Amino acid sequence: MGVEPKSRTFSTRALADNFRSDLMQAANRGESFDGDSGLPESMVPPEEAVTWLTFVLRYVDMKWPGAAAKSRDSMTDALATVTGVLVRDVAGRPDAVLLRRALREYELPPAARQLDRPAEIAAALRWLGKASVSLPALAEAAVVRPALDALGLRMDGRPAAASTTRRRRSVFYNVLQYAVELELLDFNPVDKLRVRSTRRKVSGEVDRRVVVNVGQARELLTAVTYVGRRGRNGRRGEWLRAFYACLYFAALRPSEALGLRERDCHLPASGWGLLTVEKSRPSAGKRYTDSGEVHDERGLKHRGESEAREVPIPPELVAILREHIERFGVGADGRLFRSTRGGVVASSTYSRVWEEARMLSLPPERVASPLAGRPYDLRHAGVSLWLNAGLPAPEVAARAGHSVDVLLKVYAKCIDGDRSRLNERIEAALRG
Known part of the structure; x- marks a missing residue:
């Protein structure tokens, strides 16, 4: 002593x-x-206490190699949100927006840690290194509760979407579970908390109000050709028409249509064709892809890396794709849809053209409605069309790239076929 x-x-x-x-x-x-x-x-405080920040970096390094670019983006979003909350009261706290930017752009993505840091970013991260709570402190409910609450908020303090909250909390839970696995925590503190939520549960079902009928879909595809900035090959909407048509007639996801190559398309002179969907090009951001490009290159959702699915396509889409290839050609890698510089078409580009087409094609009251509000809603309309045409659910699921149970859950409200006919059956039963 x-x-x-x-x-x-x-x-x-x-x-x-x-x-x-x-x-x-x-x-x-x-x-x-x-x-x-x-x-x-x-x-006695430990000399080398593991802080939340140091452990989060360890977790990111472990998860990063095997994670898809979109998953990396989601992970850093959740961790940047919660790490700014798990801090002690240390003087000099930086602005919340600056702290989030420092984490998302410079500290969490492994490759970004080598970048030169502006003075304000470096100062914010130095403060965070001092203020970050020790990992054992998360065993206390009083520390974890504010973190869980913060994961349900946007930067402006308003509630985040229920799906965003659920995704962020899942990441947070998994980080804590990793600490338990490494025996740095005795238990996952979230398991001992009852998570508060004032938001209704999300069913995951498609809102039937977004689903267009066949006539509306064709009118929108025509309207697309009259909008968009004009370039060497005509209006931007003209060379995107086939892209939107793939979302409707083949029920492709936008990222799947962006990855479609000429060799994936069997387009006979007459009759039905076939698309072999193998690649997906989801937008994630340069910091989250291994290639350093904005769009990741992945296999199909819920499938193995090299596993493909076949989608029969009607003669109408066959003709549209044949015309597109003849007029606009394909990229060096065979892709049908590409930007003016040969890259992957940005989601902002095809979303902006779609907004213009809706305003041209739909009456004002429809423009203000959810009807086909996003290009993705064309996929919903395509799947709904197949179901209401009487195709067996397993066949629809196979074509759309869903499992049968997810298909029926997501499209439950869109399966009605002919409501008036069903009402007539009920009336007949009531008459006895």
């Missing part, structure tokens, strides 16, 4: 009394006291 007396000053008598009580309890338990600090062993 040290020979020099130790002392500590507190701002209030209550705090001093609490500290004295802790010392007395440690002495009564027979704990030995540290000679340098004068504190009982249970109250």
